[in-house]
Amino acid sequence: xxxxxxxxxDEVREMTEEEYAELIASGWTETTTEETPTE
Amino acid sequence: xxxKTFTTxxxxxxxxxxxxxxxxxxxxxxxxxxxxxxxxxxxxxxxxSTYDNYRIIYKGGTSTASNDLAVQMGTTTTGYYFGSIYxxxxxxxxxxxxxxxxxxxxxxxxxxxxxxxxxDIFLPYASDKTNISCAYVGSTTTRVVxxxxxxxxxxxxxTDVKILVGxxxxxxxxxxxxxxxxx
Numbered sequence: 001x002x003x004x005x006x007x008x009x010d011e012v013r014e015m016t017e018e019e020y021a022e023l024i025a026s027g028w029t030e031t032t033t034e035e036t037p038t039e
Numbered sequence: 040x041x042x043k044t045f046t047t048x049x050x051x052x053x054x055x056x057x058x059x060x061x062x063x064x065x066x067x068x069x070x071x072x073x074x075x076x077x078x079x080x081x082x083x084x085x086x087x088s089t090y091d092n093y094r095i096i097y098k099g100g101t102s103t104a105s106n107d108l109a110v111q112m113g114t115t116t117t118g119y120y121f122g123s124i125y126x127x128x129x130x131x132x133x134x135x136x137x138x139x140x141x142x143x144x145x146x147x148x149x150x151x152x153x154x155x156x157x158x159d160i161f162l163p164y165a166s167d168k169t170n171i172s173c174a175y176v177g178s179t180t181t182r183v184v185x186x187x188x189x190x191x192x193x194x195x196x197x198t199d200v201k202i203l204v205g206x207x208x209x210x211x212x213x214x215x216x217x218x219x220x221x222x
Contacts (some may be wrong), residue, residue, distance in 0.1 A: 001197065003209070004076065004077070004078045004208055005074065005075065005076050005078065006077055006078055006079045006080075006081075007071070007073065007074045007077040007079065007080045007081065008080075008081045008083065009071060009081065009082065009083055010071065010072075010074075012074035012075060012077060015078070018098065023078060026203075027178045027205075028078065028205065028206060029104075029206045029207075030103075030104075030207055031104065031206065031207070035135070
């Protein structure tokens with residue numbers, strides 16, 4: 001399964017495994033979640 | 040870079056035209072078109088001593104998730120403080136949210152279709168505390184509007200900025216960086 005992309009200036013590339021691990025550790029998910037609280 | 044007041048009959052030289060015609064208050068620095076299905080966009084070398092303060096605008100593109108866009112200075116992932124007051128588009132009351140010594144300014148913009156980021160970055164290049172001021176505009180009727188701001192609690196000089204998604208990926212639209220002209 002391909003990892004998500006990141007972009008640096010005009011270059012778009014697939015994340016490295018290390019970058020992907022950091023992304024997951026940050027709380028990122030693939031699914032739709034509305035983080036901004038609503039009352 | 041000062042303005043110039045031309046007098047009647049004064050010759051408008053090519054040099055003056057090229058200098059002062061571009062000498063607006065908000066000056067284009069650089070822009071990046073967001074690529075396909077990215078989780079972050081880093082804009083490098085966008086901050087310099089040319090300007091003290093900058094504006095970043097991102098309106099457009101699509102998102103696979105409804106979440107928030109975060110702003111990170113360079114590679115720094117600690118020391119971010121942020122506070123925001125927000126209100127939904129319905130009948131709900133005003134509420135607030137904060138980031139305390141976080142990894143980024145988490146609620147800087149709205150990740151949705153279209154994406155929306157509208158912020159000023161103060162003193163990023165200076166060896167001083169970088170500040171951010173944001174106007175968050177929710178892109179759909181279920182989102183919120185908010186006004187927030189914060190500091191990065193260090194005195195690091197930055198040349199780069201990174202925009203991050205909270206979930207999923209974003210595609211398309213253009214992120215533009217402007218500088219506020221100094222006298």
